[in-house]
Amino acid sequence: MSTCEEEIFSFEVEWNDLCADPIIQGYLGDSLDHFMTIAETVLNDRFLHFMQRPCRLVLRLNGLTEDHKRKLDSLRMRDRRKLFTFDTLVVGRTPPLGYLQRASYACAAKGCDYIGQIDQRLARQRESPGQCPKCAERYLAGLEPEEREMAKRYLPRPSYRMVDEDLRYIDVQYLSVMDVNPDSEGPWSLGDHVWTAVVDEDFVDAYPVGSLVRLHASVQVDHLPERTFDKDTRRVMVLRVEGIEMLDEPATHFDEVTWTSEPAWR
Numbered sequence: 001m002s003t004c005e006e007e008i009f010s011f012e013v014e015w016n017d018l019c020a021d022p023i024i025q026g027y028l029g030d031s032l033d034h035f036m037t038i039a040e041t042v043l044n045d046r047f048l049h050f051m052q053r054p055c056r057l058v059l060r061l062n063g064l065t066e067d068h069k070r071k072l073d074s075l076r077m078r079d080r081r082k083l084f085t086f087d088t089l090v091v092g093r094t095p096p097l098g099y100l101q102r103a104s105y106a107c108a109a110k111g112c113d114y115i116g117q118i119d120q121r122l123a124r125q126r127e128s129p130g131q132c133p134k135c136a137e138r139y140l141a142g143l144e145p146e147e148r149e150m151a152k153r154y155l156p157r158p159s160y161r162m163v164d165e166d167l168r169y170i171d172v173q174y175l176s177v178m179d180v181n182p183d184s185e186g187p188w189s190l191g192d193h194v195w196t197a198v199v200d201e202d203f204v205d206a207y208p209v210g211s212l213v214r215l216h217a218s219v220q221v222d223h224l225p226e227r228t229f230d231k232d233t234r235r236v237m238v239l240r241v242e243g244i245e246m247l248d249e250p251a252t253h254f255d256e257v258t259w260t261s262e263p264a265w266r
């Protein structure tokens with residue numbers, strides 16, 4: 001599947017509809033990220049036959065309830081993986097970026113045609129495939145079960161090349177967002193801190209600085225991007241945006257907003 005020509009369509013799903021399904025409901029608590037990934041795969045597989053041109057559906061959440069409302073400034077590590085709704089002002093954004101979401105590897109062994117695809121995560125070291133299953137089978141063919149177990153540990157190191165035309169890139173963008181505190185009398189005030197939210201696909205470049213948006217987002221934990229030693233234990237919280245609604249309240253004006261083009265953690 002070629003990636004660059006893919007068209008993106010967002011597929012909005014109402015929170016209440018998801019909750020109405022007893023099986024899905026079980027996944028919405030702590031493993032929302034996992035659920036969204038699988039749901040998107042299923043959705044795309046189902047629609048694949050109906051697509052005239054290469055396109056991809058992205059799942060978006062909508063209609064979260066008042067119970068989900070949180071202030072960004074109140075987020076702590078114990079909130080990781082949870083889904084909330086935040087009313088925010090976009091105070092900055094990076095240029096559109098990309099990340100390698102799916103890498104394709106072809107086994108470089110002579111006569112082997114194995115190709116493996118590995119889904120990658122944002123801002124993580126790229127994962128390579130392990131042993132080539134086809135080559136391994138060739139080495140192990142004809143061995144007794146016990147010999148197999150032993151021989152498996154001494155298989156030659158696999159060697160792969162990346163299949164350039166099979167790489168899937170996802171557009172992403174980092175938004176800097178702050179809590180908005182509506183005030184019917186005077187100017188609206190902002191929260192104390194600038195937080196980082198990641199948007200992807202059709203959300204990229206759709207919300208200029210100054211946008212008032214309601215984010216439906218899960219709290220993710222990420223390495224400090226500028227960490228200088230390998231096993232740095234410090235983490236930052238980053239919001240993974242699963243849905244956006246424009247806030248149509250007339251935000252009269254804000255005092256003292258510092259606009260930025262850098263992510264909040266820089």
Ligand SMILES: [Zn+2]
Pocket residue numbers: 107108109112113114132133134135136
């Ligand atoms: Zn191979």
